[in-house]
Amino acid sequence: MSNMDFANLMQLDTLFETLVAKPDVANAVAAIGSAVLAAAACLISLVSLYVSHRTAKHQETHDRMSVRPLVYIGVGDYENRIYVKIQNNGVGPLILKRITIDGASEPDKPLIHAMPKLPPMAAWTNFVEDISSRSVPPGGEVFLVDLEESSSVSRAYFTLARDSVRVTLGTLTIKVEYTDIYEQHLPVAVRKLSWFHRHSLAA
Known part of the structure; x- marks a missing residue:
């Protein structure tokens, strides 16, 4: 030791x-x-x-x-179809809260209310009125307005309707307010619809 x-x-x-x-x-x-x-x-x-x-x-x-959703404001402008839609490109359910139509005489009303009156023998294929608290699943979509040639009596009537709608849409801006399933408000999605005026601008 x-x-x-x-x-x-x-x-x-x-x-x-x-x-x-x-x-x-x-x-x-x-x-x-x-x-x-x-x-x-x-x-x-x-x-x-x-x-x-x-x-x-x-x-x-x-x-x-x-489970976060992601809004995409999609547009289509073709010879036989014209539309505006909201698509959920996220991974969780999308809860629509409010859609504002800047440039419309009544911005807080649905997009269909800002559309011109269609000529005779032409009709909307699809549109929505009330979207408050509407749920859109991942990959799902909601058409705010949708006009297809098949909904008109003839191509001539459809062309008149399409061109009239195209002119009006090009003056508008869509704003979409939405949340996830946790009621968390996410950044407002905004898209100007001037794309519909590209034909007149090119001319």
């Missing part, structure tokens, strides 16, 4: 004898030890609680991102 080990052993013996001779000191040391252990246990509990909270927040963020 080295001198250092012997010295440490002697110190332990002395401490033990002191504690035996003075019970009050022993009780005080025991109380201090218990308090230290209790404080350590409390600290460990607080750290565990913090870690659990952070983990839960991280999981919640991940869950929200994993």
